[in-house]
Amino acid sequence: MKNIAISFITINYNSSDFTIELLKSIQKHTTIPYEVIIVDNASRDDDFQNLNNYISDQEENIYLIQNRINSGFAAGNMLGVNYASGEYYFFINNDTTLLNDTATILKLHLDQHKNVALVTAQVNDETGNYASSHKLFPSLTKELLGNSIARKINKFPSNKTKLTTPTAVEVISGSCMFFKASVFCEIGGFDTNFFLYCEEEDISKRILLANEQIHFVPDAKIFHHSGGSTEKNLSILKEYYISYKHLIYKHFNLPTATFLLFLVLFKLFRRSFKNKQGIQLFLFALRGFPKKESLRYKQTVKLNSSIP
Incomplete structure (x- = not known):
């Protein structure tokens, strides 16, 4: 080999x-x-x-x-x-x-x-x-x-x-x-x-x-293929912000990370006037981008497959 x-x-x-x-x-x-x-x-x-x-x-x-x-x-x-x-x-x-x-x-x-x-x-x-x-x-x-x-x-x-x-x-x-x-x-x-x-x-x-x-x-x-393997929806957008929050709190000190997250909150507030999804994302931000809403916790375990 x-x-x-x-x-x-x-x-x-x-x-x-x-x-x-x-x-x-x-x-x-x-x-x-x-x-x-x-x-x-x-x-x-x-x-x-x-x-x-x-x-x-x-x-x-x-x-x-x-x-x-x-x-x-x-x-x-x-x-x-x-x-x-x-x-x-x-x-x-x-x-x-x-x-x-x-x-x-x-x-x-x-x-x-x-x-x-x-x-x-x-x-x-x-x-x-x-x-x-x-x-x-x-x-x-x-x-x-x-x-x-x-x-x-x-x-x-x-x-x-x-x-x-x-x-x-x-x-x-x-x-x-x-x-x-x-x-x-x-x-x-x-x-x-x-x-x-x-x-x-x-x-x-x-x-x-x-x-x-x-x-x-x-x-x-x-x-x-841009986005070919991931369908964009509200849950996917939420997942991005959950990940972003983890990223900045991992790599920045508390004051800097908190301020960066505040800037995201402000951007989402401005976008909330555009459509219903914008409002939902802003409300999600106000709740602190809770990790418990991650797609990670919505997965189920498949039963043993009969496929070889």
């Missing part, structure tokens, strides 16, 4: 058609030894069966793990890590496809830059145009003075600029995160207190605090 260079890790949740297209693109473009670990987060039986049928006819090194509860993004990926043996971990959304030998390009970049531990690719949208795959970490400067001033202070590039060379960035998109496995494990991996959203801000921050760098590598390219 070949030594595994790359462990692709992805999550399927009632979106097996997307996952199959991702698998096809990995098989088409990846030229170095790899494995693919798919964590199915308690999908419907028919969706799981569709994916299982496809994998059964494929080459080795594709593993499907059936999770009996939807444990969310962070915990789902950490379940996948338990089965990963690669020198590098490539966490990639199942609603993406590789457009070139993305994994090899990202691996070579890390091999050539020993102070870099996390990289991402250029993301293209449905129209074939450049889509942002990096951003700034939340800060008082950003919230009070705007992105432009914050970027001038911290020297990170705008997410609207089409970068043509590898560039240091502060936070990368959770849809495409390529890690040195050793550093990922040293910092403890994803924080499973996040159910959905803000995992990328948190782990990017912890990479930088470990004195490692994060790079955007434009030669590596992927396509991403």
Whole structure:
């Protein structure tokens, strides 16, 4: 058996058609030894069966793990890590496809830059145009003075600029995160207190605090169906703010975190005049973004499946 260079890790949740297209693109473009670990987060039986049928006819090194509860993004990926043996971990959304030998390009970049531990690719949208795959970490400067001033202070590039060379960035998109496995494990991996959203801000921050760098590598390219694997609704929007609250109280002192949360409350108050959903989100904010309303606590455990 070949030594595994790359462990692709992805999550399927009632979106097996997307996952199959991702698998096809990995098989088409990846030229170095790899494995693919798919964590199915308690999908419907028919969706799981569709994916299982496809994998059964494929080459080795594709593993499907059936999770009996939807444990969310962070915990789902950490379940996948338990089965990963690669020198590098490539966490990639199942609603993406590789457009070139993305994994090899990202691996070579890390091999050539020993102070870099996390990289991402250029993301293209449905129209074939450049889509942002990096951003700034939340800060008082950003919230009070705007992105432009914050970027001038911290020297990170705008997410609207089409970068043509590898560039240091502060936070990368959770849809495409390529890690040195050793550093990922040293910092403890994803924080499973996040159910959905803000995992990328948190782990990017912890990479930088470990004195490692994060790079955007434009030669590596992927396509991403924006929102293809997550349906937006009020519960999903609430989940974002629950995660955001956890993020800022984790990484800022109490006065700063409280003020940042107040700014969110003020923004939601202004939006509450637009529609019913805006009012509901503002009332949710007034209750302090209670964690007990997280989707985490609305999951049920599936009975043992008869699907092989």
